[in-house]
Amino acid sequence: MACEIAVEDVGQNFADLNEKRNLVTDRLQRRDEERLQDLQKKKEDKEKITSDTENTVFFNENFNAAKAKIEADLMRSDDITGKSELTDHFDALVVAVQSLQKFVSDSTLFLPKYEIRSSQDVVNRLTDAINEKRDEKIPKKKFAFKSKKKSEKIEKKGTQNGDAVDSATTSKVSVQANDCGFMDLSGQSLSLGEKSINQKDVAIMRLTDCVVKLHGSPSAIHIDKLxxxxxxxxxxxxxxxIDNCTNCTFVLPCQQLRIHSTTDTSFYIHVTSKAIIEDCSRVVFAPYNWYYNGIDEHYRMSGLDKSINNWDDVDDFNWLVTDQQSPNWGVIPVEERVENWET
Incomplete structure (x- = not known):
């Protein structure tokens, strides 16, 4: 009997040892797996950092080269005298800046926030410099307020081109050779057709309680104090x-959208780069959804890609916290969006 008990004890001891050994083995295996996973993660993180760094280096090299070429071409503007040659020259500069803007927009996935802002500032400065030099070399007539009689003549002529101004009061409308727009009006329905605005700069300033419709493809729009x-x-x-606007609705497609000092305003947009806001609050966004006869041809004329719309990709220059949503802008809930605009 004693022998049998000893055998049983030995067997139990072996079983206990095997169980302990298995526990130790499992624990070591788990530790080894965790170590390997940690090494793999560190390797992936390192590769990502290396990749992002390489991408950033590539971006900076190409961005700086394109910037230098645009600046050099801009400096040559004073050597060009013919109006036709100047027009072609500035058109080429605008295309070059648009390509640079697209390069910045396409690179935002890996660029640091400060790099995006710095690059965008360069693009904006180049755009401003080109516009200033173009205005210097190819002067435009400045906006002028019209008297009532002159305004009536413009309205009658404009209606034939698809333009209209519905007003119960004196209309101060500026429709000049190279610029067009509306200024200092209240409580009116205003519109301009393609013959007035295609490939031209449009200015809309100091309006209250107005509805403005632009049926065409402008080259740029400047909006202030609405x-x-x-x-x-x-x-x-x-x-x-867009600057200094309150309680407005904008339904707009463009290559780049800049919004400054604007509050309580809705944007239905198609933007192929990014919308940028600064010093704004309570601004909300939804996809562009206005339609009118001829818009497809105007899209073709503008060069905008209808398949690319970054309407909800908004950069807030006053919000630098990368892992939190800016409190200054938001998305309009689907159920609250306007589906059909009165046309």
Missing amino acids: TNCKVFSGPVSASIF
Whole structure:
């Protein structure tokens, strides 16, 4: 009997040892797996950092080269005298800046926030410099307020081109050779057709309680100091700049959208790069959804890619926290969006 008990004890001891050995083996195996996973993660992180660094180096090299070429071409502007040659020269500069803007937009996935802002500032400065030099070399007539009689003549002529101004008061409308727009109006329905705005700069300033419709493809739109207004536009080949607007609705497609010092405003947009806001609050976004006869041709004319719309990719220059949503802008819930605009 004693022998049997000893055998059983030995067997139990072996079983206990095997169990302990298995536990130790499992624990070591888990540790080894965790170590390998940690090494793999560190390797992937290192590769990602290396990849991002290489991408950033590639971006900086190409960006700086393109920037230097645009600056050099801009400096040559003073050596060109013919109006036709100057027009072609500045058109080429605008295309070059648009390509640079697209390069920046396509690189935002891997660029640091400060790099995006710095590059965007360079693009904006180049755009401003080109516009200033173009205005210097090819002067435009400045906006002028019209008297009532002159305004009536413009309205009658404009209606034949698809333009209209519905007003119960004196209209101060500027429709010049190279620029067009509306200024200092209240409580009116305003529109301009393609013959007035295609490939031209449009200015909309100091309006209250107005509805503006632009049926065509402007090259740029400048909007300033609007209150309780709605603005609709066809595709804009370059940029739209909006400043100091309150309680408005904008329905706009463009290549680049800059919004400054604007509050309580809705944007229905198609933007192929990014919307950028600064010093704004309570601004909300949804996809562009206005339609009118001829818009497809205007899209073709503008060069905008209808398949690319970054309407909800908004950079807030006042919000630098990368892992948190800016409190200054948001998305309009689907159920709250306007589906059909009165046309």
